[in-house]
Amino acid sequence: MNKFLSLKEEKQVTIINAALGCFGKYGYAKASVNDIAVLAGISKASVFQYFGSKKQLYAYLLTYAGNIIMSSFRQADFDEKTDLFDRILLSSLTEAKTLEKNPYISQFILSAWTETSDEVRDILTEFKNETGKFRNHLILRKDDVSKFKNPNDAETVLQILMLMAEGYAAHCRNDEKTMYRSLTDDFQKMIAAMRRNFYKEEYLL
Amino acid sequence: MNKFLSLKEEKQVTIINAALGCFGKYGYAKASVNDIAVLAGISKASVFQYFGSKKQLYAYLLTYAGNIIMSSFRQADFDEKTDLFDRILLSSLTEAKTLEKNPYISQFILSAWTETSDEVRDILTEFKNETGKFRNHLILRKDDVSKFKNPNDAETVLQILMLMAEGYAAHCRNDEKTMYRSLTDDFQKMIAAMRRNFYKEEYLL
DNA sequence: AAGCCTCTTGACCGAATCGGTTATTTGTGC
DNA sequence: GCACAAATAACCGATTCGGTCAAGAGGCTT
Numbered sequence: 001m002n003k004f005l006s007l008k009e010e011k012q013v014t015i016i017n018a019a020l021g022c023f024g025k026y027g028y029a030k031a032s033v034n035d036i037a038v039l040a041g042i043s044k045a046s047v048f049q050y051f052g053s054k055k056q057l058y059a060y061l062l063t064y065a066g067n068i069i070m071s072s073f074r075q076a077d078f079d080e081k082t083d084l085f086d087r088i089l090l091s092s093l094t095e096a097k098t099l100e101k102n103p104y105i106s107q108f109i110l111s112a113w114t115e116t117s118d119e120v121r122d123i124l125t126e127f128k129n130e131t132g133k134f135r136n137h138l139i140l141r142k143d144d145v146s147k148f149k150n151p152n153d154a155e156t157v158l159q160i161l162m163l164m165a166e167g168y169a170a171h172c173r174n175d176e177k178t179m180y181r182s183l184t185d186d187f188q189k190m191i192a193a194m195r196r197n198f199y200k201e202e203y204l205l
Numbered sequence: 206m207n208k209f210l211s212l213k214e215e216k217q218v219t220i221i222n223a224a225l226g227c228f229g230k231y232g233y234a235k236a237s238v239n240d241i242a243v244l245a246g247i248s249k250a251s252v253f254q255y256f257g258s259k260k261q262l263y264a265y266l267l268t269y270a271g272n273i274i275m276s277s278f279r280q281a282d283f284d285e286k287t288d289l290f291d292r293i294l295l296s297s298l299t300e301a302k303t304l305e306k307n308p309y310i311s312q313f314i315l316s317a318w319t320e321t322s323d324e325v326r327d328i329l330t331e332f333k334n335e336t337g338k339f340r341n342h343l344i345l346r347k348d349d350v351s352k353f354k355n356p357n358d359a360e361t362v363l364q365i366l367m368l369m370a371e372g373y374a375a376h377c378r379n380d381e382k383t384m385y386r387s388l389t390d391d392f393q394k395m396i397a398a399m400r401r402n403f404y405k406e407e408y409l410l
Numbered sequence: 411a412a413g414c415c416t417c418t419t420g421a422c423c424g425a426a427t428c429g430g431t432t433a434t435t436t437g438t439g440c
Numbered sequence: 441g442c443a444c445a446a447a448t449a450a451c452c453g454a455t456t457c458g459g460t461c462a463a464g465a466g467g468c469t470t
Contacts, residue, residue, distance in 0.1 A: 046418060
């Protein structure tokens with residue numbers, strides 16, 4: 001049954017990343033098992049040996065990716081942070097740290113949310129229900145608004161930060177050679193600059 | 206020869222958008238002519254009737270998309286604008302206006318820059334040489350820096366704006382139902398808020 | 411060396427799909 | 441009803457699809 005789990009971990013990671021990359025890039029229908037096998041440097045037959053079928057492989061990746069994302073978010077306790085910028089920063093750092101270790105997950109999950117293939121519809125709805133709850137970190141709270149010099153800017157700044165996060169993710173995805181570390185530093189600097197300029201002076205620590 | 210150009214324009218647009226969308230989403234190799242035909246609501250045979258071959262269709266789209274992008278950038282004279290935020294805003298508005306009319310172009314061009322299929326390598330290198338020059342609008346000039354309350358923020362703000370633009374583009378791409386109009390308004394509001402908070406008071410309005 | 415055992419894969423299967431062609435149908439003006 | 445052009449259903453050989461299977465390849469014991 002679990003032929004795959006008895007492989008040495010490095011090989012597992014290679015295969016998983018190849019599969020995540022192919023499914024993430026092409027979607028379920030257009031990603032062929034042969035693509036994945038070639039990218040992973042193994043034979044197509046081995047893929048079926050390890051996972052049984054294409055659908056079972058996809059299901060495995062869904063739970064795999066879901067577990068990684070959820071555990072990384074769980075370990076960072078967002079409710080502790082009471083400041084908007086702190087929550088944004090923590091969220092970004094958490095995500096960056098996770099993606100640094102597993103760069104193909106975000107693309108895969110993003111594609112899973114827009115996947116339309118009939119063959120995996122059932123396992124996808126299940127997946128969406130389980131992970132959909134982890135999106136409530138970036139809400140604007142009422143005690144955030146009062147810290148702004150102009151409270152009307154709060155909503156705007158939140159939108160800016162959301163767009164930045166999307167762009168940041170897209171940037172990381174397109175450009176694999178990028179040093180996550182330095183980009184994260186830059187991101188921190190940007191958020192600091194935003195806070196410094198938008199907040200009332202009494203809230204600048 | 207030019208069977209396609211004698212079609213009524215609405216049908217041309219439908220077919221072009223279907224093709225741009227498929228190639229943009231899947232890449233040259235994985236996008237099949239049948240996908241495009243079905244998405245456009247015509248028969249596969251018609252596609253070959255209009256364009257001759259898959260490669261010729263791709264080549265047509267390249268020049269089509271290249272012309273639209275380049276002409277839209279040419280009509281907006283960036284050198285006229287001497288302020289960083291004005292240039293950013295103009296660039297965004299120009300791009301948004303173009304994408305509103307032709308929402309599949311950005312995805313297609315983005316994918317063309319990472320296309321690796323041997324079959325279209327020759328026409329792609331040609332395309333890249335012609336369009337590569339149109340990326341020099343968002344540079345930071347020295348007279349921008351002095352307008353900031355803290356000149357060190359200038360570089361950071363530029364990075365924020367670049368990330369926002371990427372996120373903005375990604376947002377538009379993923380979410381076809383989004384009203385470009387309202388998003389553009391929001392984007393303007395964000396840029397205005399940034400300028401209002403980062404600039405010295407004497408440079409406001 | 412021989413036998414055994416696990417892991418891997420080249421070769422193969424029928425079915426589907428690929429890019430591309432052709433013959434028939436469909437629509438249209440007269 | 442007829443002629444002509446536009447569109448497509450049906451088809452072509454070739455390739456690729458998801459999936460199977462029996463023949464290696466490499467190690468371990470004897």
